Amino acid sequence: MNNRIDDLFKTLAEEEKAAFVAYVCAGDPDSHTCVEILHALDKAGVDLIEIGVPFSDPLADGIVNQMAAGRALEGGASVEQTLDIIREFRKKSETPIVLFTYLNPIYAYGFKKFHEDALSAGADGILNLDLPPDEESINNELSETNKLLNIRIIAPTTPPERISKITGTGRGFIYYISREGVTGARTELAEGIGEQVNLIKEHTNLPVVVGFGISTPEHSAEVAKVADGVVVGSAIVKRIAQHADTKDLCGRVYEFVKPLVDAAKSV
Numbered sequence: 674m675n676n677r678i679d680d681l682f683k684t685l686a687e688e689e690k691a692a693f694v695a696y697v698c699a700g701d702p703d704s705h706t707c708v709e710i711l712h713a714l715d716k717a718g719v720d721l722i723e724i725g726v727p728f729s730d731p732l733a734d735g736i737v738n739q740m741a742a743g744r745a746l747e748g749g750a751s752v753e754q755t756l757d758i759i760r761e762f763r764k765k766s767e768t769p770i771v772l773f774t775y776l777n778p779i780y781a782y783g784f785k786k787f788h789e790d791a792l793s794a795g796a797d798g799i800l801n802l803d804l805p806p807d808e809e810s811i812n813n814e815l816s817e818t819n820k821l822l823n824i825r826i827i828a829p830t831t832p833p834e835r836i837s838k839i840t841g842t843g844r845g846f847i848y849y850i851s852r853e854g855v856t857g858a859r860t861e862l863a864e865g866i867g868e869q870v871n872l873i874k875e876h877t878n879l880p881v882v883v884g885f886g887i888s889t890p891e892h893s894a895e896v897a898k899v900a901d902g903v904v905v906g907s908a909i910v911k912r913i914a915q916h917a918d919t920k921d922l923c924g925r926v927y928e929f930v931k932p933l934v935d936a937a938k939s940v
Contacts, residue, residue, distance in 0.1 A: 677769035677797045678822055678845040681720055682880045682901065691897035693718065693934045694882055696773060696906030698725040698741040699758050700750030702917040710913065711762045713923040717930040718938070719768065723800070723906065726755050726774035733775075733802045737907045740914065752782045756794040763795035771798040771824055771845075784814055788821050798822035798845045806842040824848055827873055829865075840877035846902065847873055850885045862892055867899035890936035897937040905933055 685692050695714045700707055714722055725731075727745040731738065759770060772791060779787040779801075791799070799821040801809075806825065809815045825843035827836055828850050840847055851866050870881050883896050884904030896903045909930060916925040 676822055676845070677767060678721065678771070681769050682846060685720070685901070686880075691900060691937050691940070692720040692880070692882060692902035693893070693937045694721045694723060694884070694902050694904040695719045695909055695930060696723040696725060696738075696884075696904065697909060697913065698727060698738065698745050699755035700727055700745030700748055701741040701910070701913060702744060702922075703748050704750070704754055704758055706922065707758050708761045709923045710926055711758070712765065713927045714909075714930060715766050715768050717927050718934040719930065721769045721771065721902070723771045723773045723904070724755065724759065724796075726752060726772060726778055728775045728778050730777070731775065735907060737911050737914070741910045744914075744917075752778050752787065756790055756796075759791070759794040759796055769797045770795065771800055772796050772821070773800050773802070775802050776804045792820045796821060798824050800824040800826065800848060802826070806839055810842070826850060827869075829869060833872065833876070836873055837876045840873065840879065843877065843879055846880040846882050847877060848904070849873060849881055849883050849900070851883050862886060862895060866896060870900050890932045893933045894936040894940050897940045903933075903937045905930070 681692060697707065697710055711722060725738065725742065727742045727750040729746060731742050804815065822845035823843060824845050825839045826848045827839060831839070849869060851862065866883055870883065873881050880901035882902030882904055883900040884906060887893060887896060887903060887905050888908035893903050893905070909926065912926055912929045913922065916922045919925065
């Protein structure tokens with residue numbers, strides 16, 4: 674059975690185009706509006722959507738994404754609601770979805786059950802932020818399912834021997850975080866992105882997407898020149914927070930994301 678993620682990157686490679694990946698937090702600002710935001714991203718031409726599972730202690734997230742998770746949790750967000758949002762979105766869209774999560778909420782839900790339910794809901798991959806591949810491989814209960822593609826993360830500080838080990842257990846694509854520290858939009862891109870992408874590609878044939886700090890069309894185009902995909906998260910989440918109380922929230926999200934997508938596709 675083909676996976677939507679693999680099919681997407683195969684098609685984009687043939688077209689010599691980079692993927693545009695957008696991140697939002699499930700349940701922000703509420704469940705119904707979140708689904709509508711996902712459709713707005715679809716309309717803007719986003720190729721793949723990362724959906725964050727709200728968690729009370731998101732250590733890898735900057736303040737913007739932390740606040741989004743907090744808003745979602747205050748509104749009653751849960752793992753179950755996250756899967757319901759995906760189910761609702763799937764009624765109208767086949768855009769690939771990756772779940773962006775910490776281990777705690779899915780372990781509490783039931784690790785194997787979560788993978789099965791997420792796949793059934795329509796998710797395609799999972800990015801466990803605090804589950805190292807080493808730990809996964811030595812704990813049977815954490816490696817008993819491979820139905821969702823395991824997306825792996827590489828950081829600027831990851832040594833070559835570690836890159837080889839991490840990429841060897843990855844599927845779908847590799848997520849290169851271009852900066853040390855937590856998520857968050859920046860005014861300038863990190864240096865040496867192209868060199869780091871090339872280094873990772875020496876160890877894997879998987880596509881490499883780049884995130885952390887990308888917030889403008891200029892950033893998007895620059896990264897698309899050297900990587901297989903561009904990830905924008907905090908800048909979109911900030912837009913949602915700024916316009917959460919407006920009637921045209923989804924329109925505002927679309928207006929912000931469309932130029933980012935177009936820039937990535939223009940190179």
